[in-house]
Every structure is written in structure tokens, then in C-alpha cells.
Amino acid sequence: MSGAHHHIGRPVPPRHHDRLVRGHGRFLADLRATGVLYAALVRSPLAHARVVGFDATAARSDPRCALVLGPDDLAKRTAPIPTVWRLPGQPEDHIPIAAHTARYAGQPLGIVVADTPTAAEDLADAVRLDLDPLPPVPTVADALAEHAPLIVPGAAGNEAGSIRFGAPQEEIAAALSRAELVVEREFTLPRVNHSPLEPRGVLAEYDPGTGLLTVHASSQSPHSMRQDLCAVLGLRADRVRVIAPDVGGSFGSKVLLYPDEAMVCAAAVDLGAAVRWVESRTENFTCAYQGRGQQTTARLAIGPEGRFLVFDAHILADLGAYATQAGSGPHQVTALTLQGPYHVDAAAATVTGVYTTRVPTGAYRGYGMQEAAFIRERLIDEAARELGVSALDLRLDNLIRPEELPHTTHTGLTYDSGDYGAVLRRAAALAERPPPPDPPWVRRAGAVVAAVEISAFAPSALLEAFGIAWSGWEGVRLRINHDGTVTVYSGVIAVGQGIETSLAQIAAEGLGVPLDWVRVELGDTDTAPHSDLSAQASRALTLAGGALLIAARRLADRMRTLAAGFLGTDPDRVTQRIAPHADPSSPDAAFHGADGARITWREVAHRGYRGWGNRKSADRIVLEEAVDFDPPQLTFAHGAHAAEVTVDLGTGRVTVTGYWAVHDSGVLVNPLIAHGQIAGGIAQGLGQALTEEARADAEGVPVTRSFREYAIPAAQDIPEDLVIEHTCTPSTAIPGGFKGLGEGGTILPPAAVTCAVAAAVPEIAHALTSLPLTPSRVRAALRAAGIT
Ligand code: SMO
Structure with missing residues (x-):
């Protein structure tokens, strides 16, 4: 490795800053799409009510209207969203898209698609909901009160289940018996909103010719969104692609597929068209999970x-x-x-x-x-x-x-x-x-x-032990392109935290090359290695970065071996010398043999792509390494x-x-x-x-x-x-x-x-x-x- 390329530990300005400050960001609402239609949700104004009627006659007869889906229509088109982490005894393991009972104010009950955002809003307002009110249960105390109204029909109560961690009761009792002081308090930690700069949003495009559903989403976890969409819409995984463009903050609020997002996708499939929905700030406060x-x-x-x-x-x-x-x-x-x-x-x-x-x-x-x-x-x-x-x-x-x-x-x-x-x-x-x-x-x-x-947050065995139906490992693909530049693909995504810069630093250090040779490509399920948790749980840099360091060192070794073959010497007699700001084709970016011979980084990459030279093994031609990393603990x-x-x-x-x-x-x-x-x-x-x-x-x-x-x-x-x-x-x-x-x-x-x-x-x-x-x-x- 070249000493000039110690990138880890350097306070490099994050790459996205300049781009976003200059207005070159591409957030969900910025994406260009032709003939796009707009969605608005019909939401329950009541916290608890039976949906007796969903009358969209007026909306449907409006020329601006493309589609209305109410609970009955959604029931035919969607399955519930499966849950991944359950409490023992939990009575439900899914979240419905088609709801005939509203259980919170703001719950989406239907969707309207029209030719403009304003028309969609107007027509959503024109849907006449007939709601039969049920008693609200706004607090935990209300929910646990005697004779509290049941929220999950048929359940024994409003408790979803319990789980205990730690020392057995006898051990606690024994330790308590030695106590000189016991301090006991009741703590209340209120619900809070995530307040991301950019609210949620989805642009779903369905191509009836190919049967491909392409979803751009302001999501923290495109791969898990894709899995959930497949389950909800009954689509094959190879027909669904989810892409996270620039995401303006998330903080945990864009981890899961929401029913309203699923409705937008169902509408796009139904229409064979492109449908966009961008959440309002009010919706973000009231309908995004808290x-x-x-x-x-x-x-x-x-x-x-x-x-x-x-x-x-x-x-x-x-x-x-x-x-x-x-x-x-x-x-x-x-x-x-x-x-x-x-x-x-x-x-x-x-x-x-x-x-x-x-x-x-x-x-x-x-x-x-x-x-x-x-x-x-x-x-x-x-x-x-x-x-x-x-x-x-x-x-x-x-x-x-x-x-x-x-x-x-x-x-x-x-x-x-x-x-x-x-x-x-x-x-x-x-x-x-x-x-x-x-x-x-x-x-x-x-x-x-x-x-x-x-x-x-990993390893996968730990998630399995906790009963979480997700994996903990993280994979990366690292490629040296034919001109010597470098592309990193990872399933973790950027939510403004600067991960694309940190990963570039790790790749550049592992390869011993200048930082600006490296581009980091994130957020597209078609190109990114699988990732269930993606950028959650303080894990993106550690797990994707760990995998990337392994991949970069492997690829650096392969480059040296190739160079040695071209130079007619042993890999351990080859020195990689790359000047700090050299171009891959520059003589200052070269492998040097013992006898003064040299070959540029670009030439090694170029010849490597042709399949020429002395390769380590016949099955590795493309200058690409894929590493899956599941840490021991x-x-x-x-x-x-x-x-x-x-x-x-x-x-x-x-x-x-x-x-x-x-x-x-x-x-x-x-x-x-x-x-x-x-x-x-x-x-x-x-x-x-x-x-x-x-x-x-x-x-x-x-x-x-x-x-x-x-x-x-x-x-x-x-x-x-x-x-x-x-x-x-x-x-x-x-x-x-x-x-x-x-x-x-x-x-x-x-x-x-x-x-x-x-x-x-x-x-x-x-x-x-x-x-x-x-x-x-x-x-x-x-x-x-x-x-x-
Ligand atoms: S709360 Mo987070 O997105 O792990």
C-alpha cells in the first residue's frame, strides 16, 4: 500500500455537501418522470371507527380522476405487510393495507390518483367516508384499564405480549435482600416525531409490457422495502426494483414499508403508469410512525x-x-x-x-x-x-x-x-x-x-436468536473499471450521514489510490448487494466498511499480481507507487518492478479486463470483489x-x-x-x-x-x-x-x-x-x- 494514501482518519469534507448546497440534489420530489400521476390518501379523521361506507362516486366521475381505491378494492389487490419482530403472544403478525376499521386518526383507508397534486387532494376530500365511531383508547393507561375497549378484535386484551430479559427473579430477590437503599421511580418518555427535513415519498412506475415495478422511495432500507412490496402486491422479486435517491433524513422513520406507500405502488400497478406521492408536513407529524x-x-x-x-x-x-x-x-x-x-x-x-x-x-x-x-x-x-x-x-x-x-x-x-x-x-x-x-x-x-x-448490529445469528426475521450481514461489491477508476456498490444507503464519503475513504485506503478515483453507488436494489437493515442501528460504516476493507485488500493483491505478470516478476518484488493527485493513466500512478520497469495502474486494469496476463486463478477475470461480512459479535x-x-x-x-x-x-x-x-x-x-x-x-x-x-x-x-x-x-x-x-x-x-x-x-x-x-x-x- 502506498503511504501517500492513508485516507482513513482524514477529515475529508463530505461529498454530498457541495452538491446539495448548490441545489443539485435529487430528492423524491425532484425526480423527473414523464406522464406522472399524483396520489393523495383518504385518511380516517377518527382514532377508532368502523368503516361502514367509502363513497367515491363524486371523485370517480371527475375528469381529473385516474383511479380511486377504497378498502374493498385494496383487499382484492394487496396482502397485509408481514411483521418481522414479534413479542411472544402477539395476536397479530401483520399490518393491513385494506382496513375496514380505523385504529388511529390519519390511518390511510383509500387512495385517489389524479393528474395534478391539487386535483388528487381535492378528490380525496370529496370521498365520503361513513364511519361508525368506536371508543378511542389514546393512552397506555386507557388501554390497560378494566373494561377497556378492545383494539385487536378477538384478543384477550390490549396487551400485545411480554418478554423478559436478564437475571431470574430469585437472583433479583436475593440481591435485593442485601440492599441498603432501593430507589424506585416511574418514568414517562413521550412519543416523539422524527422531523426529517424531507418527509416520506414514493414514485412508483409500473411497466405493463415487462411487468416491472420500479419504485423510487425516500427510504432508509430499499431491499427490505422491496421484500415487503413483493409480499404485499404478490410480485416476484425479479420484477421489483426499489431505488432510494437522495434521502433528506430519516432517523428510523423510513425503515419500514408503510400502508400508504404500498397503496401508491398498488395504484401504479393497477394503472400501468407512474404515480407519485409526497407526504405533507402534517401527514409526517400525524401519520409517519413515531x-x-x-x-x-x-x-x-x-x-x-x-x-x-x-x-x-x-x-x-x-x-x-x-x-x-x-x-x-x-x-x-x-x-x-x-x-x-x-x-x-x-x-x-x-x-x-x-x-x-x-x-x-x-x-x-x-x-x-x-x-x-x-x-x-x-x-x-x-x-x-x-x-x-x-x-x-x-x-x-x-x-x-x-x-x-x-x-x-x-x-x-x-x-x-x-x-x-x-x-x-x-x-x-x-x-x-x-x-x-x-x-x-x-x-x-x-x-x-x-x-x-x-x-x-449483527451477526445474523444474534438476530435469529432474538426472533428478528432479518439478516445482520452486509455485503459490498468493489470494482476497478477498465480505466482504473473504482466503483463501490453497497446495500447501505446515504441519509445525509456522509456514508458515501466514508466508504470511498476505506476503498481508497485499501487499494492505495487517490480518493477521487472512487465513486460510491448506493440505494438501488438492482445493483446493490442485498441488505436487510441497511443504514440502521449504527451499523452501515462498521459492517459495509468492514466488508469493503476486506474487498479492497483482496483487489489490491490481485492488481499487484497482475502487474507482476505484466512486468515479468514476482508480486512481492512489485511496488505500487501512486502520487497523491495522479490520474490512473499517469506514469506517477504505476507498479514498479525491481529492474526499473513500470506499468501504470490504468494499463493493469485495461489489460486485466482483456483477460490478458498472469492471473491468480482462471475464474477471476473481472476486477471485482464481492465480500459478505457477518461479524463474530x-x-x-x-x-x-x-x-x-x-x-x-x-x-x-x-x-x-x-x-x-x-x-x-x-x-x-x-x-x-x-x-x-x-x-x-x-x-x-x-x-x-x-x-x-x-x-x-x-x-x-x-x-x-x-x-x-x-x-x-x-x-x-x-x-x-x-x-x-x-x-x-x-x-x-x-x-x-x-x-x-x-x-x-x-x-x-x-x-x-x-x-x-x-x-x-x-x-x-x-x-x-x-x-x-x-x-x-x-x-x-x-x-x-x-x-x-
Ligand atoms: S432508529 Mo435506526 O433507523 O436504527
Whole structure:
């Protein structure tokens, strides 16, 4: 490998920035298609109702109308969407496209296709729904109340099923008997919206001649969308192609096929035409699956010398109207990761999924780990307060030490590597500064919290053990083209996180070539290797990157062998020398033999394509390597966050005045991208700490329908003192030593901010168990404590 081409670790500006800033992005709404028709959905205005009538007579007779499909029409054309991850005992294993009962306000009941978007909207409004109202069940408490109306017909109740992870009950009881202090709290983590810059959208084109359905979708996972579309529409896999163009953010909300997207595809097949639907912001707020939604009773037992004896929890998960493929998944991950980076004698958690008549919940960046961190770190804080000891010391004393790794938790996760203490101490040190003078009505304090992050979600055997019907492996195809340039194909996709740049860096380093020789092609199921999970679960860089590094090293070897053949020498006597900005055909981009002979990179590629020369084996002619990588185990990133806040005792307003994050994500491929990922995650986490809550009224109808009612952080909400540092403990499971970081920034802010508020106003600390910490919630606590 040429020393001039160490690309891993360099802060290369992400490739998509310039393109998108100049307006050259191609998002779903930008795609050109001829003769395209437009769709609008007919949605239930009620949270719970039987659909007695769907009268589209007026719409159908309008000349602008191309097609209307109601529940009966959809029943003939679609099968339900199969679910992939079920709770034991779950009464349903699918989500219907054709619904004769609405179970949430906004549920799509039918679709209208017309020649313009406005016409489609008008005609959707003209469909007369006859709804027979059923009693709404908007909250988990309503769902579990005695004589609660049943949401799933014929089910025993509104519980979707339960699962328990961790130490057996007797072990918990035994550990509890040694306790000197037990802190128990009930926590409420509200539903939140993902608020991607670009809402969902689909452009479906069906060619009746060839029977090919081509779907462009603002999707986080094109391959799994294709599998689901095949199941729903009864189409063969070789006839369905899904392409993700530029995707303007997702955060877990574009992981699954939705019923409305499936309807657009069904309409395209029916019409033999191209149909586009772009979600409105209101639909995104009310009909895209939401995140979080958890009510948890949890406790921490502490023994002699402040030793952690027990973490346990009962988690009630608000699944909404249907258990989506990921419905209980995040909450199961809360149960799995409750223990965090600490030693504890026994840990366990039970997850009970509960149906409510609200839009389903699913994946959200941080996937249950944010919830686990909030619960755990708040309990530790409360224990420290009750014991009258330093919360930081209590954490440091109970952390798993580096020499104790690998360490298997009570829920069976094996932490591979890291130094949890170093990261926590560093975050605490960064945050230390003399407090500025504050007016008497302002309190100021800080807190430091810690977490581990599941990353590189794989291997496939682990998913199988959890009963998730997806694979964990990731494949790449790496090609050297006839002119020496390089193309990478991967099933992971770009959602604005910069993965195309990071993968190019890995390929260029593995091959020892300049970065700009490499193009990365993502998001097309016709060309990309299969990928079930794609860009989810902090896994894209680790798994696709790991595979790519293997592929690049193999292909580099083959190039050298070919070059040696052309130069008439042994491969180990050949040196690859490529100048930093050389072109593949330049004499400065060449293989050198021992005797001063040389051959350019381009010439080797060119001759290789002709099938000339000394090949390693006769069956490898094309300069392409395909590598499937299923790692031996999970790899765990970790981090610690410190927050400093002020609390206005008059208004209850919490301001984050400083924020310091230290992460260990192993070897960083691109520190600039890593910084952006962590910073963006922190911003998102701060929103969930302070303002974000997807609310519904007593009838279960969403009231947060736009950015007027739902506040995400603005620039002025992000502290100027935002410091991010990284330490590096390379992964031993992933080639290159990479660990994930896509979700890391999001996991800790609610815990850090809330613990800081508790430190600033200890009088209300016990009450700080619910998010977000809006001024009204904080003011209520201040009032209850007699402070305001
Ligand atoms: S919450 Mo994610 O898309 O793994």
C-alpha cells in the first residue's frame, strides 16, 4: 500500500455537501418522470371507527380522476405487510393495507390518483367516508384499564405480549435482600416525531409490457422495502426494483414499508403508469410512525459501600394501533441495555407491548438506548442524592473497568472493548469551570452521565436468536473499471450521514489510490448487494466498511499480481507507487518492478479486463470483489456526556449553557463526519430533553400537527460551548477497528440535562422522571416544592 494514501482518519469534507448546497440534489420530489400521476390518501379523521361506507362516486366521475381505491378494492389487490419482530403472544403478525376499521386518526383507508397534486387532494376530500365511531383508547393507561375497549378484535386484551430479559427473579430477590437503599421511580418518555427535513415519498412506475415495478422511495432500507412490496402486491422479486435517491433524513422513520406507500405502488400497478406521492408536513407529524412512547417503573438497589446490586424495570411500550416490525424492538433494547456500562449483581427487565389507538411507534435514533440511559442515570442520581454522596463518584466506583472486558451483561450482551472510566472522567474534567455570577432567581449546575452504544448490529445469528426475521450481514461489491477508476456498490444507503464519503475513504485506503478515483453507488436494489437493515442501528460504516476493507485488500493483491505478470516478476518484488493527485493513466500512478520497469495502474486494469496476463486463478477475470461480512459479535461504542444548565426559578425555563461529549467509536474513518454525527445527535437529544412531545387530545386525535405545536431545537437552543472529543479503542470484531456512532450523540442528552436540572434544583429532583422538561412541567415541580 502506498503511504501517500492513508485516507482513513482524514477529515475529508463530505461529498454530498457541495452538491446539495448548490441545489443539485435529487430528492423524491425532484425526480423527473414523464406522464406522472399524483396520489393523495383518504385518511380516517377518527382514532377508532368502523368503516361502514367509502363513497367515491363524486371523485370517480371527475375528469381529473385516474383511479380511486377504497378498502374493498385494496383487499382484492394487496396482502397485509408481514411483521418481522414479534413479542411472544402477539395476536397479530401483520399490518393491513385494506382496513375496514380505523385504529388511529390519519390511518390511510383509500387512495385517489389524479393528474395534478391539487386535483388528487381535492378528490380525496370529496370521498365520503361513513364511519361508525368506536371508543378511542389514546393512552397506555386507557388501554390497560378494566373494561377497556378492545383494539385487536378477538384478543384477550390490549396487551400485545411480554418478554423478559436478564437475571431470574430469585437472583433479583436475593440481591435485593442485601440492599441498603432501593430507589424506585416511574418514568414517562413521550412519543416523539422524527422531523426529517424531507418527509416520506414514493414514485412508483409500473411497466405493463415487462411487468416491472420500479419504485423510487425516500427510504432508509430499499431491499427490505422491496421484500415487503413483493409480499404485499404478490410480485416476484425479479420484477421489483426499489431505488432510494437522495434521502433528506430519516432517523428510523423510513425503515419500514408503510400502508400508504404500498397503496401508491398498488395504484401504479393497477394503472400501468407512474404515480407519485409526497407526504405533507402534517401527514409526517400525524401519520409517519413515531418514536419512543414508554412508561417504565424501574429501581436501583444499592448495597454496602455504594455497590450496585439490582437494576430492574417493567417497561410498558405504547405500540400504537399496530405492532410494526420495530414496534416493541426499541423497548426490548431498553431492557437489554438498562445495565449500561456498570457492574451490577443482578439486572432484569420485562417489556409489555400495549396497543393504543394512536399512530404506530417504531424505530427512532438511539433505539431504546436513550430511554435506558435516562432511566438508569436518573436512578443513579437519585440514589446518590439520597445517600448524600457524589453522583460522579458513585458512577466511577461502579463502572466496568477496561481490564474486565470483554464482559457479558445479565441480558447476554458481550461488551468487547473500551475504557468507560477514562471517558467519564474526561467529560467531567472538560465540564469543570467556575460558575459565572447568576441573578438570584437562576440556579446553575452540571451533571455527567454514561452509556454504551450497541453498534454494528449483527451477526445474523444474534438476530435469529432474538426472533428478528432479518439478516445482520452486509455485503459490498468493489470494482476497478477498465480505466482504473473504482466503483463501490453497497446495500447501505446515504441519509445525509456522509456514508458515501466514508466508504470511498476505506476503498481508497485499501487499494492505495487517490480518493477521487472512487465513486460510491448506493440505494438501488438492482445493483446493490442485498441488505436487510441497511443504514440502521449504527451499523452501515462498521459492517459495509468492514466488508469493503476486506474487498479492497483482496483487489489490491490481485492488481499487484497482475502487474507482476505484466512486468515479468514476482508480486512481492512489485511496488505500487501512486502520487497523491495522479490520474490512473499517469506514469506517477504505476507498479514498479525491481529492474526499473513500470506499468501504470490504468494499463493493469485495461489489460486485466482483456483477460490478458498472469492471473491468480482462471475464474477471476473481472476486477471485482464481492465480500459478505457477518461479524463474530456486536461491537460496543461508548460515551459520556456532561451538561451544564440554568433553571429560571420564575419561569421554569431550562437553558443548556454548556455541553461536553466524549465518545469512543474505535477508529474514526472521517473525524469531520463523526463530529457532525455526534453534534447532530446531541441537538436531536436536546430537543427530546426540553421540548419535543407528540401529543393527542382525549379522543386520540393528534394535536401536534406542525412545527407551531412541536418545537425542535433551533440554533439558539444549542449551547455555544458544545465540545466533542473522541478516544479510540479499536473494535476487535470489525476489520479496520471501526465502531458505530450514528446514534451515539442522541442517547445521553435527556439524561445529562435532567440530571443537571436535578443538581441545580435538588428540591425537585425526585419529580424529574418525565420528559420533556418544558417550562410548564418544571414550573409545576417548582410550585409543588414551594419554590415558586
Ligand atoms: S432508529 Mo435506526 O433507523 O436504527
